[in-house]
């Protein structure tokens with residue numbers, strides 16, 4: 267039987283992650299209580315304005331920055347409990363990072379193929395044999411026709427696509443991409459976003475894309491919004507803790523109150539493990 271050592275998508279979970287930058291002029295709270303979950307193989311966008319904490323969050327998930335509070339799990343392993351050596355191994359073999367500004371990811375005098383090969387240089391032994399070849403990666407990013415061309419002359423969109431190919435070169439389980447479209451026109455932006463989503467699907471990779479552009483986020487499926495260091499992960503809303511006060515009252519979360527406005531009538535359905543609140547429509551009200 268042939269066994270494959272290729273990484274399949276890794277799940278990601280951040281639990282109450284916070285980060286404070288301490289400088290001689292004072293502290294900046296960049297992240298506060300960020301809790302989010304990304305399923306294995308899922309592609310998501312982290313959307314937020316400049317200064318909201320997106321790059322800090324990406325650096326924490328990439329293991330490049332230790333959060334000042336909270337925990338991060340990648341593929342079920344607690345990253346925030348790892349030694350430097352373990353983190354190094356995780357970054358080398360299981361994570362792919364594409365930093366902002368594509369040229370910072372590339373060697374300008376090499377060809378596209380050289381660049382991908384260079385990104386694979388650290389992978390040795392039996393794992394090396396199971397990596398996708400430069401030709402396969404360049405094809406996945408629509409760059410086959412440029413494989414032998416020096417990347418110094420590439421357009422912005424071509425450089426960005428190659429940067430993604432390099433991020434995927436070690437066959438990571440989790441690909442982190444920082445602002446992949448900030449320097450592109452609309453047509454190139456849409457093409458790059460579509461290709462990022464497509465390589466995620468093709469290789470089963472979990473992909474997190476940081477962007478300030480709502481149209482980019484929209485094209486990537488699920489969006490986690492980050493504002494002033496706080497993340498709003500809509501999937502977390504499905505499970506939220508509320509307290510029953512001493513008089514037996516419960517303060518419902520705002521989004522639930524929009525479904526069940528104050529004064530509305532609800533049916534309380536008893537379940538073995540709790541209760542369910544079901545809105546009674548006007549027509550059902552008298553039943």
Ligand SMILES: Nc1ncnc2c1ncn2[C@@H]1O[C@H](COP(=O)(O)OP(=O)(O)OP(=O)(O)O)[C@@H](O)[C@H]1O
Nearest residue numbers: 287289294296314315316317318319320321322323
């Ligand atoms: N090395 C640092 N030292 C001090 N403060 C920092 C540092 N890096 C970021 N910050 C501050 O932390 C906050 C979050 O910055 P971050 O770069 O994570 O935001 P961002 O959403 O990625 O912004 P941008 O899109 O402009 O890169 C900002 O107030 C920023 O000024």
